[in-house]
Amino acid sequence: MRVEMKNLSKHFGRVKAVNDFSVILNDGELVCLLGPSGCGKSTVLNMLSGILPVTGGKIYFDDEDVTDLPPEQRGIGLVFQNYALYPHMTVLGNICFPLEIQGLPKAERIQRATEMAELVHMEGMLHRKPKELSGGQQQRVAIARALVKRPNLLLLDEPLSNLDARLRLEMREEIRRIQLQTKVTTIFVTHDQEEAMSISDHIVLMKDGFLQQHDDPQALYNEPANQFVADFLGNPPINNIKGAIHSGFFVAQNGDKVRLPETDGAPEGVKVHLAIRAESFMMADEGDESCLHCTVENVYQLGKEEMALLNFGDTQVRAYLSFDYGLKAGDEVTLQVRDRGVFLFDLETGRRYA
Amino acid sequence: MKQKLPAPTFRKRPQRGLRRLAVHVVALFLLGGLILYLGLSGREMLINHMDVAKANVSIDILHTKALADIKPILQEYANDSVNSILDQAISSKKRGLKTVVGDMFASGSTTEEIYLAVEQAVFEGIASRTDQASADGLQAVAREDLDKFMAQLVQEETEALDNLCLAKVRKSLKVTEKGYAQMYYHIALIAIGGVLLGFATFLFGIWLFAPHKTKIKTAELLEPIDYLLPFFVGVFIFTLYPIVRVVIMSFQERYRLDGSFQGWGLGNYQYVIHGIPGTSNYFTQGLRNTFLYVIMTVPITTVLAVIIAYLLNQKLRFSALFQTTYFLPMVTSVTAVGLVWRWIFNGNFGILNAVLQLFGTTPIDWLRDTNYSMTVLVVFGIWNSLPFTIILLLSGLQNIDESYYTVAKVDGAKAMRIFRRITVPLLAPTIGLVLTINSISAFKVFTDVTVLFNGSPGPAFNMYTVVYYIYEMMRNRLELGRAAAAAIILFVFIFIFTMLQRYIQRKWNYTT
Numbered sequence: 001m002r003v004e005m006k007n008l009s010k011h012f013g014r015v016k017a018v019n020d021f022s023v024i025l026n027d028g029e030l031v032c033l034l035g036p037s038g039c040g041k042s043t044v045l046n047m048l049s050g051i052l053p054v055t056g057g058k059i060y061f062d063d064e065d066v067t068d069l070p071p072e073q074r075g076i077g078l079v080f081q082n083y084a085l086y087p088h089m090t091v092l093g094n095i096c097f098p099l100e101i102q103g104l105p106k107a108e109r110i111q112r113a114t115e116m117a118e119l120v121h122m123e124g125m126l127h128r129k130p131k132e133l134s135g136g137q138q139q140r141v142a143i144a145r146a147l148v149k150r151p152n153l154l155l156l157d158e159p160l161s162n163l164d165a166r167l168r169l170e171m172r173e174e175i176r177r178i179q180l181q182t183k184v185t186t187i188f189v190t191h192d193q194e195e196a197m198s199i200s201d202h203i204v205l206m207k208d209g210f211l212q213q214h215d216d217p218q219a220l221y222n223e224p225a226n227q228f229v230a231d232f233l234g235n236p237p238i239n240n241i242k243g244a245i246h247s248g249f250f251v252a253q254n255g256d257k258v259r260l261p262e263t264d265g266a267p268e269g270v271k272v273h274l275a276i277r278a279e280s281f282m283m284a285d286e287g288d289e290s291c292l293h294c295t296v297e298n299v300y301q302l303g304k305e306e307m308a309l310l311n312f313g314d315t316q317v318r319a320y321l322s323f324d325y326g327l328k329a330g331d332e333v334t335l336q337v338r339d340r341g342v343f344l345f346d347l348e349t350g351r352r353y354a
Numbered sequence: 355m356k357q358k359l360p361a362p363t364f365r366k367r368p369q370r371g372l373r374r375l376a377v378h379v380v381a382l383f384l385l386g387g388l389i390l391y392l393g394l395s396g397r398e399m400l401i402n403h404m405d406v407a408k409a410n411v412s413i414d415i416l417h418t419k420a421l422a423d424i425k426p427i428l429q430e431y432a433n434d435s436v437n438s439i440l441d442q443a444i445s446s447k448k449r450g451l452k453t454v455v456g457d458m459f460a461s462g463s464t465t466e467e468i469y470l471a472v473e474q475a476v477f478e479g480i481a482s483r484t485d486q487a488s489a490d491g492l493q494a495v496a497r498e499d500l501d502k503f504m505a506q507l508v509q510e511e512t513e514a515l516d517n518l519c520l521a522k523v524r525k526s527l528k529v530t531e532k533g534y535a536q537m538y539y540h541i542a543l544i545a546i547g548g549v550l551l552g553f554a555t556f557l558f559g560i561w562l563f564a565p566h567k568t569k570i571k572t573a574e575l576l577e578p579i580d581y582l583l584p585f586f587v588g589v590f591i592f593t594l595y596p597i598v599r600v601v602i603m604s605f606q607e608r609y610r611l612d613g614s615f616q617g618w619g620l621g622n623y624q625y626v627i628h629g630i631p632g633t634s635n636y637f638t639q640g641l642r643n644t645f646l647y648v649i650m651t652v653p654i655t656t657v658l659a660v661i662i663a664y665l666l667n668q669k670l671r672f673s674a675l676f677q678t679t680y681f682l683p684m685v686t687s688v689t690a691v692g693l694v695w696r697w698i699f700n701g702n703f704g705i706l707n708a709v710l711q712l713f714g715t716t717p718i719d720w721l722r723d724t725n726y727s728m729t730v731l732v733v734f735g736i737w738n739s740l741p742f743t744i745i746l747l748l749s750g751l752q753n754i755d756e757s758y759y760t761v762a763k764v765d766g767a768k769a770m771r772i773f774r775r776i777t778v779p780l781l782a783p784t785i786g787l788v789l790t791i792n793s794i795s796a797f798k799v800f801t802d803v804t805v806l807f808n809g810s811p812g813p814a815f816n817m818y819t820v821v822y823y824i825y826e827m828m829r830n831r832l833e834l835g836r837a838a839a840a841a842i843i844l845f846v847f848i849f850i851f852t853m854l855q856r857y858i859q860r861k862w863n864y865t866t
Contacts, residue, residue, distance in 0.1 A: 098765040
């Protein structure tokens, strides 16, 4: 099902939780609503499910306007962070409940619930109570319950936050598998960028109720629309160096220069951030004028690679560097930046120049 | 300007463990000694007191006997008028004599001295009631026989007093004796004092002979005991001891407030269960009434409370006002409110009849008609127990996570189904708790009865409850043993009932 949100907004009194939010989600996609806490992503989810009325704007499912439809008529499945499994019902009872509400005969209910349990690999535990299940298993049951009535849209509200790191990894692959198998349009709310990057077809990044960027994960990482997107995605976080533009060069505060392939209309002399991904550094060639002079503060061994924590003036810079150089604390190094993973943002507005 | 701080001086820190141990030894010695002294001196005083009482009784008997013996002897020599004087004389002296003998006995006078005092008093009594001449004449004629009689009296009195002394030596007291109860406390005090002193000695031994490490360790062990002790003393005196005492008392037949009783046995239980044959048994009536009350009030209260709590939890308009209204009974006195209810139920001017009359019902004398006594009591009881029940259920409702409702609503469930399939099952643990608490307190119904029926068990003694029976047995009839037996029977009923409830509700708990 295609989901369209048009100029959606939600105000709680004077607090504007969602502002002029317009997104179109394609049928059968898994889309992540990503953003820091309090950015309005759960509000968007609640408006989609119909739990919260909208303040302004429209919601279309396929081409039907559902803005004023009550939750039960929208055909959605909902999974909460705390799973909200009914503790007094068995796994089977929980999965059957939405069908019971629809008034399906018992035999059909059980048959469909069992199918769903098989889909989420819970067929062996149908008669257990939720408290006898692990967090991951409860999550599977919650997904099965949300899917059993064959919804057009599956909404997952931070579904992995209550799981430990290893289970989280396993469950996010499971969610992806189930989604691909059922081909249901899915919206997945999370504040974890790694989670969002790894499983979604598209990511909708939000901040303070405003849409920041809607794109596929790699595009979001490679071509951030603004300073916030660049800062939010990526681990270690992107390195920002303050400076200004002078005749095709980025000039840092200490006078170091970086040659820019293109300045895309960045006016001469404007104050900018040069944002560089940690993997976009390399050792400078001898005699190159485009270089940054840094001091090594610390070197972290990360198994397959080595990350250096460097001081560039009073800015801390994290960079992945090869083992070959044998860096240690206190060393002076001269770095160069690659062409990829380097962006130029306006210092004040955060808008991107290049 | 920065001022230089004086160099810190180091004092050798006293070893707190050792000091604690020392304080304990001293405190325990003092406390144990004090309690032991109280127990011993109390016991001594009680024994003396009881010996004096016994001596008085014996002297009393001796006097009566002496009078009986002397009378026929004197009658042979004197006319009837003299006899009546003698009677008066001896009986008038008796009371004064008893205190004299008691005092002498208590101060350790010998049997002979006491006897002489008795003899003299008897003759003084004779002398004071007759003129000297006839007294002399009387004595002269009766001298020979009197001497014989007095010799006999001496012997008897000596034996009697010897027996008393023997009793004093044995210091054994039969349980049926008066003062038994007090003696119980003195013995308990002596025991406690002894244990404390023993413990103090033990600690002192450790202080003297044990290695340093053990001393510190002992002192550390003492610390938690110090903190627990005040609590345990309270629990022991006000909870544990009364419970044990009631159980013991229920087996003591005809137990009196002074601590005396006739003997051990099941008599109290038999009396409580069977009553006096041929009269109405108020205990079984009370049991029946109590059960009826429990069976009617508890389910109705619970159902009403669930509904009201559910509605109050809906965040309706004026919900705060409604909450205040429903919780008002909790902060008002049952007695005061009972008076209001008496007015509501009043047969002539009552508001309830006034309302009923609007619908054409003939007025009912709610409080005096025995057919309606139970109805009135149940209505009042429900009204009384409702607020607390609502509070418990409301907190239970607020513990149910909002997401259950959201998911159900998104799945299309209607309010009724959500209430039936989600709210009620998730509230089940709280409902179970409420049922248990309410049945226990309903089993103990008493105040409601007293207040509604103006201090009597119903208009025709038809509204006895078990606790009312216990109250009456103890307060009005001073039959402590029977009251205790009834209390134990009530306890057994509540216990069985609660266990039954827990068994039925064992599957109602879904939390964790």
